[in-house]
Amino acid sequence: MQAGTTSPTISRAEALTGPIVYVVDDDAAVRRALATLMRSVELCVETFASAEEFLLFSRPAVPSCLVLDVRLRGKNGLTFQKEIVDSSMHIPVVFMTGHGDIEMSVKAMKAGATDFFAKPFRDQDMLDAIGQALRRDKARLESEGAVMQLRASYDTLSPREKEVLPYVLGGLLNKQIASEMNLSEITVKVHRGQVMKKLNARSLPDLVRKAESLGIVPRGIDTAH
Known part of the structure; x- marks a missing residue:
């Protein structure tokens, strides 16, 4: 040949x-x-x-x-x-x-x-x-x-949803995220739901695994304020 x-x-x-x-x-x-x-x-x-x-x-x-x-x-x-x-x-x-x-x-x-x-x-x-x-x-x-495919899904997140995601990964409650971002708790709840939906995450551990593959770092409570 x-x-x-x-x-x-x-x-x-x-x-x-x-x-x-x-x-x-x-x-x-x-x-x-x-x-x-x-x-x-x-x-x-x-x-x-x-x-x-x-x-x-x-x-x-x-x-x-x-x-x-x-x-x-x-x-x-x-x-x-x-x-x-x-x-x-x-x-x-x-x-x-x-x-x-x-x-x-x-x-x-x-x-x-x-x-x-x-x-x-x-x-x-x-x-x-x-x-x-x-x-x-x-x-x-x-x-x-x-x-x-996951990266393409992440790119569909809104800027606010991308801001919320690291806090969700850090295990913060909606009211804690709301305090950190100066948003209402219901607004954070909506953003969290959209993040889970758009990334097709079945649970928080599933979301964490997917975020890790994208190199997204969890974020905790900012003690500076």
Whole structure:
């Protein structure tokens, strides 16, 4: 399979929504073998001869993982992994090498690799590692999507509702919040209700968890006045 091509059993449209396995290895025979292995379990696969080719490829926001050879021509796989981490590119990495040693595998795992295989490896072991990496990336995408949706909901709050929220998180009663903000108790009650509704919070603990994911800090009684 040539670099940047998709499994013939899966259409490009499906590739944009289904999981994708990226393979980077400068050995064409290895790329073909891994592409065949991925197709055998109906996974979409994209293969590349170098790290540079991989970086030029437009990657859709779907669960994915990178199967990366340690010893590449030009750029070392471990060096490339560090660049991935430093650039905040969130993709699980499964390493493979024909010249692996303990020190190399430890370094890769410490840098966040999900697995490290010495060639030749068992096909099923590689498939198991890829399956685990894809599940991990799917969970990450779902978590990020939930935070984005929550942020959009937070942005619908009025300025007053955003002011009330930290006090609610701090556990203050409506009358205490009213005193702090120089508002009527009934007005605070309305704002509190709108905050709960707009953030789809089922309870105060649920609201606290959601606020934490947005980085909103609880606020207590201001003793300065």
